[in-house]
Amino acid sequence: MxxxxxxxxxxxxxxxxxxxxxxxxxxxxxxxxxxxGWVAPESSPSLTLGWERARHRTHxxxxxxxxxSWDYPIDDxxxxxxxxxxxxxxxxxxxxxxxxxxxxxxxxxxxSLDGVGEDWPLSYFDLEPYFEINDQMMxxxxxxxxxxxxxxxxxxMPALPMGAGAEKIAAAYDRLNYHWWxxxxxxxxxxxxxxxxxxxxxxxxxxxxxxxxxxxxxxxWSDLHSSKIRLITEARVSKxxxxxxxxxxxxxxxxxxxxxxxxADNVVIAGNGVGTARLxxxxxxxxxxxxLANSSDQVGRNLMFHPTxxxxxxxxxxxxxxxxxxxCSIYSQEFYKxxxxxxxxxxxQGQTIRSDGPLGSALGTYTSPVKWGSQHHEDFYGQFGHxxxxxxxxxxxxxxxNRVTLSPTLxxxxxxxxxxxxxxxSENSRKILDFGIEINKAVLQEAxxxxxxxxxxxxxxxxxLLGTTRMGSDPQTSVVDQFGKAHDCENLFIVDxxxxxxxxxxxxxxxxxxxxxxxxxAMLGAPLLKVAENE
Amino acid sequence: xxxxxxxxxxxxxxxxxxxxxPATSNNHEASKIIVIEELVTDMSYISDxxxxxLFFEELPENFSKIDQSAREAILENLGxxxxxxxxxxxxATYAIYYSHPAxxxxxxxxxxxxxxxxxxxxxxxxxxxxxxxxxxxxRPAMWRDPG
Ligand SMILES: Cc1cc2nc3c(=O)[nH]c(=O)nc-3n(C[C@H](O)[C@H](O)[C@H](O)COP(=O)(O)OP(=O)(O)OC[C@H]3O[C@@H](n4cnc5c(N)ncnc54)[C@H](O)[C@@H]3O)c2cc1C
Ligand code: SF4
Numbered sequence: 001m002x003x004x005x006x007x008x009x010x011x012x013x014x015x016x017x018x019x020x021x022x023x024x025x026x027x028x029x030x031x032x033x034x035x036x037g038w039v040a041p042e043s044s045p046s047l048t049l050g051w052e053r054a055r056h057r058t059h060x061x062x063x064x065x066x067x068x069s070w071d072y073p074i075d076d077x078x079x080x081x082x083x084x085x086x087x088x089x090x091x092x093x094x095x096x097x098x099x100x101x102x103x104x105x106x107x108x109x110x111x112s113l114d115g116v117g118e119d120w121p122l123s124y125f126d127l128e129p130y131f132e133i134n135d136q137m138m139x140x141x142x143x144x145x146x147x148x149x150x151x152x153x154x155x156x157m158p159a160l161p162m163g164a165g166a167e168k169i170a171a172a173y174d175r176l177n178y179h180w181w182x183x184x185x186x187x188x189x190x191x192x193x194x195x196x197x198x199x200x201x202x203x204x205x206x207x208x209x210x211x212x213x214x215x216x217x218x219x220x221w222s223d224l225h226s227s228k229i230r231l232i233t234e235a236r237v238s239k240x241x242x243x244x245x246x247x248x249x250x251x252x253x254x255x256x257x258x259x260x261x262x263x264a265d266n267v268v269i270a271g272n273g274v275g276t277a278r279l280x281x282x283x284x285x286x287x288x289x290x291x292l293a294n295s296s297d298q299v300g301r302n303l304m305f306h307p308t309x310x311x312x313x314x315x316x317x318x319x320x321x322x323x324x325x326x327x328c329s330i331y332s333q334e335f336y337k338x339x340x341x342x343x344x345x346x347x348x349q350g351q352t353i354r355s356d357g358p359l360g361s362a363l364g365t366y367t368s369p370v371k372w373g374s375q376h377h378e379d380f381y382g383q384f385g386h387x388x389x390x391x392x393x394x395x396x397x398x399x400x401x402n403r404v405t406l407s408p409t410l411x412x413x414x415x416x417x418x419x420x421x422x423x424x425x426s427e428n429s430r431k432i433l434d435f436g437i438e439i440n441k442a443v444l445q446e447a448x449x450x451x452x453x454x455x456x457x458x459x460x461x462x463x464x465l466l467g468t469t470r471m472g473s474d475p476q477t478s479v480v481d482q483f484g485k486a487h488d489c490e491n492l493f494i495v496d497x498x499x500x501x502x503x504x505x506x507x508x509x510x511x512x513x514x515x516x517x518x519x520x521x522a523m524l525g526a527p528l529l530k531v532a533e534n535e
Numbered sequence: 536x537x538x539x540x541x542x543x544x545x546x547x548x549x550x551x552x553x554x555x556x557p558a559t560s561n562n563h564e565a566s567k568i569i570v571i572e573e574l575v576t577d578m579s580y581i582s583d584x585x586x587x588x589l590f591f592e593e594l595p596e597n598f599s600k601i602d603q604s605a606r607e608a609i610l611e612n613l614g615x616x617x618x619x620x621x622x623x624x625x626x627a628t629y630a631i632y633y634s635h636p637a638x639x640x641x642x643x644x645x646x647x648x649x650x651x652x653x654x655x656x657x658x659x660x661x662x663x664x665x666x667x668x669x670x671x672x673x674r675p676a677m678w679r680d681p682g
Contacts, residue, residue: 199657
């Protein structure tokens with residue numbers, strides 16, 4: 001027999017957890033289906049000596065490498081960049097670095113300001129009150145007053161320690177007259193209930209046993225007090241069922257391979273920019289043969305990753321970059337805006353990345369691998385503990401040929417077709433990367449680096465999965481409206497990073513979650529919050 | 536010889552490993568640290584084992600008898616025709632070597648790096664010093680209000 005529910009949310013990651021929380025707190029009856037299970041923070045390999053090995057194998061962010069039973073494989077053979085994600089309660093925030101910038105006001109108006117991409121149907125200021133709720137829920141450490149943003153509410157927790165490498169880089173930025181600021185991090189620098197202040201252990205991507213680093217399993221889910229919410233884990237949705245113009249529920253497969261159906265008044269998808277597009281394409285029916293919500297043929301298209309280059313300085317003295325949250329210290333937005341004299345549009349964020357333990361240093365996660373052979377040990381000791389890196393996180397513009405489709409051959413272990421990624425770094429992004437590499441080299445030189453190494457494209461940096469179900473006012477060119485409601489189905493909503501119209505050059509999760517919270521209010525017909533009305 | 540060693544004799548494995556990471560006065564050679572069966576299992580995560588077998592078949596019979604620089608030249612040459620396989624071999628060798636307590640303890644002796652896991656102790660860092668922002672605080676707003 002089918003069970004029924006009012007709101008059925010697919011995916012308990014960054015966006016799914018936020019939307020489910022908001023719906024349930026406002027009194028709606030919510031069922032969440034998540035294909036992964038719970039990951040205990042105390043099970044983090046960072047408590048063992050084998051932590052780095054786990055990072056490169058069993059806990060790798062690439063599902064094709066770790067091959068966890070909760071995962072689905074991804075065919076990335078036609079992609080310049082491999083997607084990284086996690087499937088569990090908490091979604092990819094189980095692995096993330098918690099660098100928590102918001103998109104900037106101008107990122108929502110790229111067409112008007114720079115003549116490329118499309119404008120969003122909403123603005124930074126529409127999202128502002130929801131950014132603020134989300135900041136409170138996740139817990140953000142940072143420093144007030146960043147001139148790169150409109151004023152934000154007072155950060156009650158101090159910014160993270162910079163570390164010796166970032167101090168050198170910051171001083172170099174100052175001498176060069178470039179912007180830098182300590183990042184907003186979804187990491188606690190002061191105890192908060194069961195979550196303890198960060199103790200600078202380093203590998204946040206392996207999970208945080210102290211729960212200092214926000215992941216939605218320890219933030220939104222621990223705050224869910226409503227009896228009206230039901231979470232079913234290891235529930236892999238294989239199809240969203242529909243009739244013309246509306247969805248009726250979903251079919252899912254449990255861990256034992258048994259198929260279930262749930263009827264729903266509304267379905268909310270939060271499977272991320274790859275998982276959601278895959279599911280919509282899997283959900284084709286007689287009335288929608290190209291896939292659900294896909295009359296525009298935009299489902300799966302416009303995939304954006306933020307192509308990233310990495311420039312690493314090697315310093316003669318130790319900077320101990322293995323200390324402190326690896327992804328969070330300082331950033332620079334000096335070269336964020338379009339400058340027509342540079343020969344490309346838009347720009348990049350320079351995110352200072354600390355460093356790695358012995359194995360990561362040897363493998364060259366942030367730089368070239370340590371040489372093998374007779375020079376091995378000399379090269380290793382020259383790098384280990386002596387490096388700091390700056391990313392060139394580049395703007396990525398929407399291009400229809402960069403897309404998610406269904407693989408004709410690859411399937412997950414339940415026989416469901418896997419997604420296939422087709423993605424090429426655009427000429428514009430390549431120019432940004434090359435420009436940013438030269439800037440970062442100059443900064444690191446100024447900082448005193450004795451040797452500088454460049455990875456001109458980090459092929460494993462497919463962390464941001466965006467654009468594949470974009471929002472817009474025109475049903476011919478977009479999949480959902482500004483509230484995530486599908487143009488083709490009155491009771492289907494999408495709230496993950498797929499809805500991004502353009503992506504700026506900043507990490508997206510803060511913006512993804514704000515969009516999800518706002519969408520929840522719109523679904524319930526609640527008045528949308530304006531700044532200062534924040535509850 | 537056994538299957539968990541991909542049919543290769545142990546001495547050949549050892550000389551491959553020590554070519555990649557030789558001993559120095561205060562650093563272990565790889566063959567002292569790495570259990571070959573573990574290496575093979577680890578490589579199955581990241582490499583096609585059939586290709587790996589083919590790679591090894593290209594090694595000359597006297598590989599373990601020649602000197603380090605000649606062995607390096609052979610591996611380098613093989614790596615040119617099969618870069619992914621050589622990368623996988625290096626990756627697995629480093630993965631096991633640099634997670635081994637004996638190696639971590641040597642690194643600790645050489646650098647002061649802690650011999651314990653990152654948690655539960657973590658590390659102490661100097662708190663963020665707001666005074667460092669003096670120059671940036673004087674900057675005008677850098678965001679564009681698109682209206
Ligand atoms: C290593 C790493 C580092 C990162 N660092 C940062 C950072 O510093 N800052 C930042 O902003 N972002 C970072 N990110 C990206 C960030 O994690 C994502 O932007 C964010 O989690 C996306 O949220 P989401 O809800 O769209 O998707 P996810 O968080 O990926 O959640 C999607 C969920 O949906 C589930 N799902 C998918 N399909 C189905 C289905 N068919 N049935 C049931 N469940 C399904 C999945 O199992 C998953 O749990 C990082 C990511 C990684 C992997
Ligand atoms: S560095 Fe801090 S936030 Fe990151 S895992 Fe360690 S304690 Fe947690």
